[in-house]
Amino acid sequence: MSGLLIRDTIIVPVDNEKKDKLWFTGDVAIEESKIKEVGKNLQGKYRDFEIIEGKNSLTMPGFVNCHTHAAMTMLRGYADDLPIIEWLSEKIWPCEEHLTEKDIYWGTKLAISEMVKSGTTTFADMYSFMDQVAYAVDESGIRASLSRGIIGKDEEKDELALRESEEFVKEWHGKGEGRITCMLGPHAPYTCSPAYIKKIKKLANELGVGIHIHLAEALSEVEDIKSRYKMRPIELMDSIGLFTGGHVLAAHCVHLSKEEINILVNNNVGIAHNPQSNMKLASGIAPLPILLEKGALVGLGTDGAASNNNLDMLEEMRTCALFHKVSTMDPTVLSAYQVLKMSTREGARVLGLNDVGTLAVGQKADVIMFDLKKPHMTPLHDPIANIVYSAQSADVKTVIVNGKIIMKDRSLITMDEEKIIFEAQRLGEDLVKRK
Amino acid sequence: MSGLLIRDTIIVPVDNEKKDKLWFTGDVAIEESKIKEVGKNLQGKYRDFEIIEGKNSLTMPGFVNCHTHAAMTMLRGYADDLPIIEWLSEKIWPCEEHLTEKDIYWGTKLAISEMVKSGTTTFADMYSFMDQVAYAVDESGIRASLSRGIIGKDEEKDELALRESEEFVKEWHGKGEGRITCMLGPHAPYTCSPAYIKKIKKLANELGVGIHIHLAEALSEVEDIKSRYKMRPIELMDSIGLFTGGHVLAAHCVHLSKEEINILVNNNVGIAHNPQSNMKLASGIAPLPILLEKGALVGLGTDGAASNNNLDMLEEMRTCALFHKVSTMDPTVLSAYQVLKMSTREGARVLGLNDVGTLAVGQKADVIMFDLKKPHMTPLHDPIANIVYSAQSADVKTVIVNGKIIMKDRSLITMDEEKIIFEAQRLGEDLVKRK
Numbered sequence: 001m002s003g004l005l006i007r008d009t010i011i012v013p014v015d016n017e018k019k020d021k022l023w024f025t026g027d028v029a030i031e032e033s034k035i036k037e038v039g040k041n042l043q044g045k046y047r048d049f050e051i052i053e054g055k056n057s058l059t060m061p062g063f064v065n066c067h068t069h070a071a072m073t074m075l076r077g078y079a080d081d082l083p084i085i086e087w088l089s090e091k092i093w094p095c096e097e098h099l100t101e102k103d104i105y106w107g108t109k110l111a112i113s114e115m116v117k118s119g120t121t122t123f124a125d126m127y128s129f130m131d132q133v134a135y136a137v138d139e140s141g142i143r144a145s146l147s148r149g150i151i152g153k154d155e156e157k158d159e160l161a162l163r164e165s166e167e168f169v170k171e172w173h174g175k176g177e178g179r180i181t182c183m184l185g186p187h188a189p190y191t192c193s194p195a196y197i198k199k200i201k202k203l204a205n206e207l208g209v210g211i212h213i214h215l216a217e218a219l220s221e222v223e224d225i226k227s228r229y230k231m232r233p234i235e236l237m238d239s240i241g242l243f244t245g246g247h248v249l250a251a252h253c254v255h256l257s258k259e260e261i262n263i264l265v266n267n268n269v270g271i272a273h274n275p276q277s278n279m280k281l282a283s284g285i286a287p288l289p290i291l292l293e294k295g296a297l298v299g300l301g302t303d304g305a306a307s308n309n310n311l312d313m314l315e316e317m318r319t320c321a322l323f324h325k326v327s328t329m330d331p332t333v334l335s336a337y338q339v340l341k342m343s344t345r346e347g348a349r350v351l352g353l354n355d356v357g358t359l360a361v362g363q364k365a366d367v368i369m370f371d372l373k374k375p376h377m378t379p380l381h382d383p384i385a386n387i388v389y390s391a392q393s394a395d396v397k398t399v400i401v402n403g404k405i406i407m408k409d410r411s412l413i414t415m416d417e418e419k420i421i422f423e424a425q426r427l428g429e430d431l432v433k434r435k
Numbered sequence: 436m437s438g439l440l441i442r443d444t445i446i447v448p449v450d451n452e453k454k455d456k457l458w459f460t461g462d463v464a465i466e467e468s469k470i471k472e473v474g475k476n477l478q479g480k481y482r483d484f485e486i487i488e489g490k491n492s493l494t495m496p497g498f499v500n501c502h503t504h505a506a507m508t509m510l511r512g513y514a515d516d517l518p519i520i521e522w523l524s525e526k527i528w529p530c531e532e533h534l535t536e537k538d539i540y541w542g543t544k545l546a547i548s549e550m551v552k553s554g555t556t557t558f559a560d561m562y563s564f565m566d567q568v569a570y571a572v573d574e575s576g577i578r579a580s581l582s583r584g585i586i587g588k589d590e591e592k593d594e595l596a597l598r599e600s601e602e603f604v605k606e607w608h609g610k611g612e613g614r615i616t617c618m619l620g621p622h623a624p625y626t627c628s629p630a631y632i633k634k635i636k637k638l639a640n641e642l643g644v645g646i647h648i649h650l651a652e653a654l655s656e657v658e659d660i661k662s663r664y665k666m667r668p669i670e671l672m673d674s675i676g677l678f679t680g681g682h683v684l685a686a687h688c689v690h691l692s693k694e695e696i697n698i699l700v701n702n703n704v705g706i707a708h709n710p711q712s713n714m715k716l717a718s719g720i721a722p723l724p725i726l727l728e729k730g731a732l733v734g735l736g737t738d739g740a741a742s743n744n745n746l747d748m749l750e751e752m753r754t755c756a757l758f759h760k761v762s763t764m765d766p767t768v769l770s771a772y773q774v775l776k777m778s779t780r781e782g783a784r785v786l787g788l789n790d791v792g793t794l795a796v797g798q799k800a801d802v803i804m805f806d807l808k809k810p811h812m813t814p815l816h817d818p819i820a821n822i823v824y825s826a827q828s829a830d831v832k833t834v835i836v837n838g839k840i841i842m843k844d845r846s847l848i849t850m851d852e853e854k855i856i857f858e859a860q861r862l863g864e865d866l867v868k869r870k
Contacts, residue, residue: 076813077820081756081770114810279757280824282766309824310811319754321516322714323761331717335516375549376745376828378511378856379863385512389715389744393811394829421813428814 003031004400005046006369009054010383013038014061014344015358022337023383028059030365033177033403038359052398052405056373058383060340061357062121062366062399063313064347066272067212067251067301069127069149070136071099071107073114074428075306084218084281092306094435096128103427104129108136110424111311113415116142118312118393121366121401124249124272124301124351126185126212130168138176141406141414143366145249145351146172147185147212150200152192162203169207179402181209181353183249188214189233190221194240201242210247210352213237216260217252218283234260243267247352251301254278254286261287265294270350273342275320277303288324289333299347300339312393317343321388336388369398438466439835440481444489444804445818448473449496449779450793457772458818463494465800468612468838473794487833487840491808493818495775496792497556497801497834498748499782501707502647502686502736504562504584505571506534506542508549509863510741519653519716527741529870531563538862539564543571545859546746548850551577553747553828556801556836559684559707559736559786561620561647565603573611576841576849578801580684580786581607582620582647585635587627597638604642614837616644616788618684623649624668625656629675636677645682645787648672651695652687653718669695678702682787686736689713689721696722700729705785708777710755712738723759724768734782735774747828752778756823771823804833 006028027042028035029049036046043051079091104127115123122143125133130148137144148168150161165184173182184204186192192200197213204211216222216233225233234256242248243263251272253264264271273286291298300320302311320342321334348357356364370377370387374395377386399407406414441463462477463470464484471481478486514526539562550558557578560568565583572579583603585596600619608617619639621627627635632648639646651657651668660668669691677683678698686707688699699706708721726733735755737746755777756769783792791799805812805822809830812821834842841849 074814076816076825078816080817080820080824081767083767087766110810110813117810276757279761280766282760282764284764285761305825309820312811312827315750315753318750319757322711322754323758325717326714326720326758329717329719331522331715332516332518373856375545375552375852375856375859376747378545379509379860381511381513381863381867382515385515385744389515390511390740392747392827392829394827417810421808421810424810425814428816432816 003029003036003046003049004052004403004405005029005042005049006052006054006059007043009057009059009369011038011359012058012060012384013359014341015360028359028367030367030400030403033364035359035361035363035365037361054369056371057397058370058372058387060368061344061359062368062401063119063343064299064351064357065115065120065123065301065311065313066249066299066347066350067274067303068111068123068125068311069304070111070123070125070133071104071127072304072306073110074103074107074424074431076309078432079306080309095431098431098434099128101129101132103431105132105136106420106423106427108133109140109415109420111305112136112140112142113412113417113420115311116140116399116407116412117396117410118314119368119396119399120311120313121368121399122348122351122353122356124212134172134180137180139414141401141404143179143356143401145181145183145212147183149185149187150192151187152196158196162199166203166207169209173209177402183210183212185212188221189236190224194229194236197242198240205246210249211242212249213251215250215253216255219255222255232257232260234263238263243269249350249352252278252283252286254284256287261291261294261296265296268297270352271296271298272301272350273298273320274301274303275323276316277307279319279323281307285327289328292338297346297349298342299350300343313343314391314393317388336385340384340388365400365403367400368396370395371397438464438471438481438484439487439838439840440464440477440484441487441489441494441804442478444492444494446473446794447493447495447819448794449776450795463794463802465802465835465838468799470794470796470798470800472796489804491806492832493805493807493822495803496779496794497803497836498554498778499734499786499792500550500555500558500736500746500748501684501734501782501785502709502738503546503558503560503746504739505546505558505560505568506539506562507739507741508546509538509542509859509866511744513867514741515744530866533866533869534563536564536567538866540567540571541855541858541862543568544575544850544855546740547571547575547577548847548852548855550746551575551834551842551847552831552845553749554803554831554834555746555748556803556834557783557786557788557791559647569607569615572615574849576836576839578614578791578836580616580618580647582618584620584622585627586622587631593631597634601638601642604644608644612837618645618647620647623656624671625659629664629671632677633675640681645684646677647684648686650685650688651690654690657690667692667695669698673698678704684785684787687713687718687721689719691722696726696729696731699726700731703732705787706731706733707736707785708733708755709736709738710758711751712742714754714758716742720762724763727773732781732784733777734785735778748778749826749828752823771820774823775819800835800838802835803831805830806832
């Protein structure tokens with residue numbers, strides 16, 4: 001068998017904190033799609049493996065971006081600093097109505113190229129024309145959990161959306177050497193009725209897939225749901241059984257009552273925390289330190305590029321730590337290692353993936369390497385602090401997904417970066433004229 | 436005369452918003468240390484100028500980092516996520532006691548190399564062994580406002596600090612082709628008595644230089660000053676005349692009463708807002724939207740690398756905008772252009788520099804160029820939004836200070852990056868062992 005051997009590198013395995021040091025120097029052997037061994041001086045044992053030199057590098061699991069609308073990269077920088085209603089109704093929605101399959105394909109390729117170049121190896125996407133997203137994921141070699149976004153309309157359209165979602169899952173779940181998994185994607189309790197969400201949930205259970213949904217993002221949503229159903233969003237979802245019988249990925253979860261926190265924790269709901277989006281749209285401050293203290297399952301996400309405006313998980317980690325320190329006026333909350341776990345191992349669990357997110361033997365080999373020899377990464381007193389508080393995404397030099405190198409020395413292997421930039425610029429300019 | 440001509444570039448002059456578009460395409464001519472002309476098709480007019488191709492680039496004034504302790508890069512990642520008292524008394528102060536001239540020199544070189552590589556062309560520094568800082572600034576070609584930090588001790592030491600500060604100003608103010616300016620640096624009202632600060636202010640006025648001081652950073656400081664002097668920090672400083680008769684650069688200004696905001700505005704005090712440091716140390720949330728609404732003079736700073744942990748002004752801009760949007764629950768506050776102004780033109784004014792910070796004709800040629808051809812900078816719907824919300828510091832490709840290129844295509848011209856990283860790593864490791 002042949003494989004890859006990363007030699008003489010600083011390793012942050014994000015695995016079994018009780019047993020090991022959080023980081024150490026050694027080698028990582030990758031065979032086919034999996035981590036084969038992590039240890040010292042492995043070269044003699046894996047003589048025919050391709051060597052990747054790890055000196056002056058840090059090797060860790062790739063980032064898991066728990067909530068995206070990838071093709072919204074097309075609207076990056078198109079509408080900022082606006083009141084939320086104006087932003088949505090005058091800018092974002094009118095453009096989204098004119099999105100074509102081509103926009104989604106190239107917008108997703110743009111997003112994937114950006115994500116790989118910033119160390120993301122898995123993302124959870126909810127949007128439209130999801131076949132196009134799946135093609136882009138399949139071709140690029142990245143890992144993704146994909147959901148067709150569903151918004152309730154009328155009986156006929158709702159039924160059609162269910163059938164299309166079912167077809168999408170049957171077509172793509174498990175494809176791309178297992179890199180592609182699917183969920184069903186009811187958009188939110190304010191855009192899908194409880195009855196419709198129940199139907200979607202039933203179908204998800206039949207298909208054996210999870211649910212990806214937006215929950216409790218804005219105060220206006222909480223007020224809306226309360227006035228319509230006399231319950232808060234997560235209480236409502238609990239009352240219709242959303243959280244039982246299959247995995248749920250809930251994006252945002254900003255405005256939560258104590259009872260709702262308990263519901264999320266007790267049902268092991270995967271929470272995608274999106275600090276930069278929540279800040280930029282002024283959605284509010286999620287009670288993250290309390291959620292973590294209670295044992296909630298939380299990962300990090302960027303949300304779409306129209307409300308961020310990039311897909312950079314390093315920024316998301318840093319902002320997450322700083323934001324909650326000042327919000328609680330406690331500099332000890334959200335340590336560097338805690339946010340690193342959220343952006344890797346915990347993030348994978350939020351997506352319902354148990355074989356991704358650490359460098360433990362047997363895990364899928366989704367591995368990234370940082371170049372440490374940079375002024376802003378010097379001195380190296382604490383590699384984990386430097387990654388979380390000092391690094392920038394251009395420091396990511398090599399990216400491996402499912403055992404295959406997809407970026408080497410910052411060059412994308414499976415994607416034509418020049419062509420992606422050209423097509424995305426052309427289509428993006430055209431899109432905002434179309435609306 | 437010969438000079439530089441940046442050709443066919445997107446220009447963001449950060450000058451005279453009422454007259455011009457915020458950005459346009461054209462050329463920038465630089466003669467000796469100054470901006471000679473900004474316009475279209477200038478090549479015929481400046482035939483002997485060295486051409487810098489600007490296609491797919493954005494050209495703007497360099498960033499002004501309004502508050503640093505540059506050599507604290509030596510302690511980057513050494514102590515994080517700790518209670519503030521433990522952080523200071525068990526980690527930072529014991530190390531600082533063992534700082535040598537060599538640490539300061541190489542730590543500052545490290546900081547300057549990082550700053551130049553992230554587009555900063557001017558910084559305001561307050562630390563110790565300032566001659567070493569001045570050597571590093573002089574050699575590197577960056578612009579800086581330097582202050583010897585003064586902490587009150589006993590009469591003899593206080594007098595010595597005054598004499599050393601005076602000598603430093605006489606030796607360095609205006610040196611380095613005018614790139615180096617000096618201020619006096621009383622550390623803070625809780626470390627220098629009012630009588631001592633009055634003496635320092637008197638000396639500053641005699642020398643014709645400004646004052647760089649920390650003010651109202653933490654709640655504990657406000658309580659301390661109130662209990663000692665029955666006044667809040669900025670009221671106390673006002674009562675001893677700190678703000679009259681010469682420029683003052685006040686770092687932080689987090690905890691302010693209405694009256695104190697008025698004092699800062701009425702005296703045109705330059706405020707260095709340090710969002711990431713304030714967040715990481717959980718110092719609090721400065722009332723920035725109110726300060727700006729009242730017409731305060733505010734720039735952005737990173738503070739030292741021990742509380743940030745880098746010197747990246749792009750991060751500082753982005754975090755500033757996002758932080759205040761969510762703090763006020765208003766997505767319209769702190770627009771992209773507003774933070775861009777704070778990080779350039781306004782920042783220069785905060786330092787008391789009127790000939791830096793824009794691309795207006797006659798201004799000092801402190802100019803940076805961004806590479807726009809990156810996935811995360813595509814599409815280019817709004818170049819200003821892309822710089823503030825999407826860019827990373829590795830996108831800065833060329834840096835000019837005082838008309839001289841000091842970084843080209845990401846290679847430092849005036850500094851040996853490899854040697855700086857080597858020395859900083861060696862000395863940084865040694866420093867934390869010494870304490």
